[in-house]
Amino acid sequence: MITHMALTKDFRNTIQARAIRDPGYRQALLVEGAGAVLNGETDTAKSLLRDLINATVGFEALGNALGKSSKSLHRMLSVNGNPTLENLSQILNYLQKQECVVLTVQAED
Numbered sequence: 721m722i723t724h725m726a727l728t729k730d731f732r733n734t735i736q737a738r739a740i741r742d743p744g745y746r747q748a749l750l751v752e753g754a755g756a757v758l759n760g761e762t763d764t765a766k767s768l769l770r771d772l773i774n775a776t777v778g779f780e781a782l783g784n785a786l787g788k789s790s791k792s793l794h795r796m797l798s799v800n801g802n803p804t805l806e807n808l809s810q811i812l813n814y815l816q817k818q819e820c821v822v823l824t825v826q827a828e829d
Contacts, residue, residue, distance in 0.1 A: 732774065739775035743819070746776060750815050754823050757808055763799070769811060770797045777818055786810050 739746050749772040756765035773782055773793075783790035793811075796803035803811075816823055 732771075735771050736775040739772065746772060747819055747821055749775075750812075750819055750821065751823065754812055757812070758825070765808070766797045766799070766801060766803070769815070772815060773797070773811075777815075782811070782814060785814055 739749070749768050753765050753768035753772065756762070756768060773779055777785075779790040779793050782788075783793050786793070788807075795801050796807055797811075812823070
């Protein structure tokens, strides 16, 4: 089981700096976040998506794009948040467009 602890400001700044300069890192956060959703690892998914949003578009712009308040998005991706599948789908769809990637699902034997 993965446990999560609060990120320090320095660590958040490190994630943001890496995300700004490294498109592969941003894509990896997105892929891992989507994979965590599919695997039922909701806490991990929320954490990864929260990091990606904070490091890139920001909650204010995401809220504007999705027609939701930034506070509502913060709450749903918080440790105690409970986002609906519809909200997660909208967030993932938006982030894919921002990163110019299309995520697909492939079955493994």
